[in-house]
Amino acid sequence: MAGAVLAAVLAAGLAAGCTASDGPGDDGRGSPRPSPTQSREPGGAKSPPALAVKIDNAPAARPQTGLDSADVVYAEQVEGGLSRLMAVYAGKLPGSVGPVRSARESDLELLRQFDRPVLLFSGAQSKLLPVIDRAPLEAVTPESDAAAFFRNTARPVPHNLYARPERVMARPPGEAALTTGFRYGRPPADGRSENQLTVRYPAARFTFTWSGSRDRWLVSMDGAPAVTPEGERLAPATVVVQYVTVRPSGYRDFLGSNTPYTETVGSGKATVARGGRTYEARWDRPAAADGTSFTTRGGAPLNFARGQVWVVYAEAD
The missing domain is CATH 3.50.90.10 (YerB-like)
Incomplete structure (x- = not known):
């Protein structure tokens, strides 16, 4: 049985550019810890920040859920020349989003432009985990808040982990959370x-x-x-x-x-x-x-x- 599981993980990693297997979350295991976002329930003094979710983009992960609700979708290159997506939510929260996958070092720099955003992800290279812990964001994983995630049994592991944003924050953070520097208005005259x-x-x-x-x-x-x-x-x-x-x-x-x-x-x-x-x-x-x-x-x-x-x-x- 253990050999079959290892073979499946190796095959998934080859197909999807997965990070190290000793990171948390991608296998659905781990000990729950209190959610770092529980302080953002109604009545809290601080308004919620932007919500960012790391989303799988391997062919087996498509069609993804919740991408159409994102305010901004970032696409970046990962191992093997493949791609992953980072969806950022402020105006509204989808009922579910995913498949959720692992974080990368460059995600931390990308997300610094937001004021302590909430980042939902599943797993990371083991040496990167302490770096994520020190980053100015609130990390939510299946280990820290198991109730915020679920598995879609109709899809193969590791492309079947989804998140429930409403379990993480009580309401959409609003447009003010999108501190991207983007401007909106009339287009230039040329083009x-x-x-x-x-x-x-x-x-x-x-x-x-x-x-x-x-x-x-x-x-x-x-x-x-x-x-x-x-x-x-x-x-x-x-x-x-x-x-x-x-x-x-x-x-x-x-x-x-x-x-x-x-x-x-x-x-x-x-x-x-x-x-x-x-x-x-x-x-x-x-x-x-x-x-x-x-x-x-x-x-x-x-x-x-x-x-x-x-x-x-x-x-x-």
Whole structure:
């Protein structure tokens, strides 16, 4: 029996770029601890922060649940050239979200722009766990709050762990929690008419196709339409391709593959897509606690369209 379980875990890791198997959560085991977010029940003095969830993006994890409710979806490269998603919620909380997967070192830098966000994840490389504990966020895992998670028995492990956000915070935090630095408003006067935008990782692909009837970008992943469990297309209003440095981190997965580190502090080029047009832009995030600003080639602030934003981190040339 133990040999069969180990074989299944190894196969899942090869398919999904899983982190080290000695991290908590991905196997559903562990001793419950008090939730770090219980102080955010009604009557507490502090309003809730943004909720971030690390979401699986292996083919076996699709269609994901709750992505359509996110205010911002970040896509990043992980081991083997595959991808993972980070969904951030403020305006509303879905009934469930997932599949939930493991955290990475670069997630901590990405989330510094929010004021002590709540991060739901399952597992991490063992040497990274103390770093997560020291980070300015509130970590929620199956070990710390078992009631916030459940397994969907219709899906294979490890692609079947889901979270219940309402078990973590009593109400949506509200738009003020989105301290991303994004601006919303009218588009620039220039731009190029564009019907499709594609970002390629070594072993993953994102394509965004403009739909004039929906006034949204329809998402495809690895050549297949990205949909909700009900079959509705995922369709953000704004898509950002942010060109960043992707370098080796100090961590490896259980197969020995190095975990990429996506640098989100600094500056560089970006492409912003909205309204069926693309705009060449520059992004700037001076420090980890700052949001990310986007400007046109002329230096003017570049506004996003109201609605969901997808940010795809692409490796700069």
